[in-house]
Amino acid sequence: MRKFFRYLLQYAILAVVGYFIYQTAFKRDTPPVHDRAAWTQRDGFVALSYGGITIDDHVTSLVSKNLLREQLQRLRQAGYQTVTTADIVAFYEQNKPLPEKALYLMFEGGRKDSVLFSQPVLTGVGFNAALYLYGDRLNGWNRFFVRRSELNKIASNPFWDVASMGYHSKLINQTPTGGYAYYLTERLRGAPGGTEETQAAYIARVTEDFRLARQSIVDMAGVTPLGYVFMPANTLGVSLPEAEAAPNATALAQNFPMAFTRVGETYNPRDADPRRLTRLQVSPNWTADRLLLEIEARQPKSRFMDFSQSVRQGLWQVPVGELDAAGDRLTLAGPLGKDGFARLRGSEGFDNFLCQVKTTPPVGGASAIYLRWRDAASFVRIRTTAERVMVQEKNGTSLNTLFQYVLPQERSGPVVYDICVKGNRLLLSVDGKNVTSYPIPLLAETSRGSFALGAFDEEGATSDPAVFSDLSLTTFPAHWVSAPGINDVPLGQARTLTSVVLPAETLKGDPLRDAAALITAAANGVSVYLDLAGSDPATIEETASFVQSAPGALVFSKLLRGFVLPLGGLDDLGRLDTIITALHAKGFSVALRVDAAGQARLLEADFALKPDWLLFDTPPAADDSAMIPLENRFDRSHMLFRAAASAGSPTISYDVKR
CATH class of the missing domain: 3.20.20.70 (Aldolase class I)
Structure with a gap:
């Protein structure tokens, strides 16, 4: 009986592999249609990411094949069209257009089930996708991950692009308590009492991993991967220390024209750094309706009419602190001793716009109105304290104060702003007074970005929030x-x-x-x-x-x-x-x-x-x-x-x- 089950298992494995090869190599499905001559959109694209796919609807850790089919069918009905990795690279490097609702579909991890179970779904809706994988999982035998012999077939399949998540997949620096780090984010530690990896050795290791990540796919699939996913997300360019971030950024630029380094947001505007892109990882328990709502909440918008409902509608991304709404008031508070920050989703494409808002800074702190926020190294903001107003611009490492206005000592109540941003000019009114006789000039490098709010705890002890009220924001075209x-x-x-x-x-x-x-x-x-x-x-x-x-x-x-x-x-x-x-x-x-x-x-x-x-x-x-x-x-x-x-x-x- 044991021998019988062993043979049965072997035949099952052979059947799955045969079906896999058939799906990815021999089946002649009509390839996805990309009418690039009719594309005219240059605003941005949506990126969605999936892990493994299962055929068991009762598995809660993976998206089921049936749910994937339902989601992709609804996306197609909503007008979304998938684009290739090369299309995204051309969008950023050559200003090439995209379709009206451009969708970049990703499957992370290089799992066989991602290809095996999603291939018929992609065929049915006419979508294409990109498979992101680790280079060191291509050799040897395993049940879960795509191997070298299968990768070549996937790369030649018109429904798939092949891209990289790095070469070494194993974690490093594990501790007795279970802590660990990803391969590229820390220097290797020696045995207890041993020496830590030098900076030069760390740079060489990082550089080699990026080279292998690209070259392994070139050697095994015969194609050059254009896309890269940096693990873990939201570290490179965000929280990773400069000593570790700089070698990664350099090696990334040398090997890949495009990279996803962030998760949580789904929309990437035309002014984004193509090596700092973001994707939305689809939760296994999201219905098709929920997925469409999540995408819509993050889409660019030209006008926001009801800010009293903006928190309930999920229009704000709050990475640090807590944002609450009460009537026409928004309050933003950061953790004790830290600064709060909230970005308005869908505002990343704002160019010309009018803004009216009242703000009350926290006692001993400051409130901020970010007119153009790209990241911590690129923004234009109006910072308000009880004593003064400062217009500040940051591009790179330098934070410049472009304008200061001292508030009258006898004034009370919130500071009232009337703001007009046109191209690279800022017109500012404070408490009904035009405080500058000439528009404040802005750098071309900060020409676009998101609208955001900030709360600063300058004394490290205040628990008061920054208050914003009567907020209206309207864009206008050229x-x-x-x-x-x-x-x-x-x-x-x-x-x-x-x-x-x-x-x-x-x-x-x-x-x-x-x-x-x-x-x-x-x-x-x-x-x-x-x-x-x-x-x-x-x-x-x-x-x-x-x-x-x-x-x-x-x-x-x-x-x-x-x-x-x-x-x-x-x-x-x-x-x-x-x-x-x-x-x-x-x-x-x-x-x-x-x-x-x-x-x-x-x-x-x-x-x-x-x-x-x-x-x-x-x-x-x-x-x-x-x-x-x-x-x-x-x-x-x-x-x-x-x-x-x-x-x-x-x-x-x-x-x-x-």
Whole structure:
């Protein structure tokens, strides 16, 4: 009887392996369809991650095959389309577009069941996925993990990408109490009383592990892995000490163009660091409806109407501290002696926005309003104490105070803010008073980020929370006006006006007067462009040189944002590209004015022009399909169309397509 069961087990194993090979190599399913010529979205993508998959619906530690099918079917019905690892790399490195609801599907751990049981589900919904695995598990025999002989078949399967979670999977530095560390996050400790691994040896070990992680897949699968998952999550770039983080970051950059280092959030915006991406690990007990709700709570949003319900709706990510809501009040408190922080989910794509909020800092501490938060090394914030207001910007290791305002001693109650952020300018009102006569300039590197709140315990003893109330936040798209002169632009009503286009020839008439005009526009946070439409290449180059050498050139170089160049009037697109490149090198932005003939010419051209903006002298076409080829090549959020003008108005407005 024992012999019979041994044979039965062997045949079962052979059957499973045969089925596995059939599923991953010989079955000819229709591959996923990726209509990349029709993709136009450049905002970001959703990343979902699964561990192993089981066929037993009663196993609570893994997502069942039936649940996976239900979830992926619902995602497809909701309009999601999967993308490959190469698509994500091209999105970040080449500004290539993605589909409207781009989904990157991941299976971590390199388990056989991930491929065996999910393959028919992927086939049924037309999705593809990426398998992330450890390199040292590819050799030898095991029941759970993909082996070398199977990896090659998976890599050639159109439903799968192969990516890495590192090479060595074993934990290190285990202690008698059961503690341990991941292979890349600590130096090796010797026996009790022995010496610890030197920094040089640690760097060499980390460097070699990343090399092996990539090379093992190259050797065994014949493909170069593009993606990497760093374990454990939320350490690299977050909590890992610099001595350990720096070698990991360097080796990662040398071997992989893309990496997931965080979990908890699912949306990755276009301005994210491609080696600091985040994914949502799907819980085994989530229904399809719950998964869609979790994704929706983390999606980008353009407007938040009811902040009194924002906590209940799960709009806030609170990694440190506790956030509570009572009516129109939000209170944020950190653990005793630590700072609290709460990030508004879905706000990572904010560019231009208005914010009104009242805040009361904790006694002996400070409250903070983060206008653009990427991470602890990149943000813009307004910090409030009982005595003063400070606008601070951090880019890298340097924290700079851009502006300070001392609050009147006799004031009481919350500090009332009215904030406008436009591009790289911040307009600030405190307690109904415009405290700066000129917009506060922001660095290009902090041009986008999430909205967040902070609470600081400066004395290490306060238990009071920071209070925020009457909070409203509204984004607005780019809005340009072309006018004969600055006096024709209603700057007093131009809070949501982002740019003004002025004729270039006026500068040569009275440069000092026009320098004053630039100052007037800049004081309202409006970027100024000079219109060179209709000019030949020689005139364009001459004007650009004049701007930098004329009287008042210092003002011009600081306040002039860029130039509007003609498309229709230039036959040599190569020379136009040279001019654009030269202006970019001088720090200027470039917009192309495109008439109807120019639009057709732009569609036909195979030359890779790289303007920052396109100004169409026609309204958007009723048939959106006519613009898809251009939206595929250019950022549609930087494509502006001529709006209907009022009779007798000297100005022309340009807006994004609604």
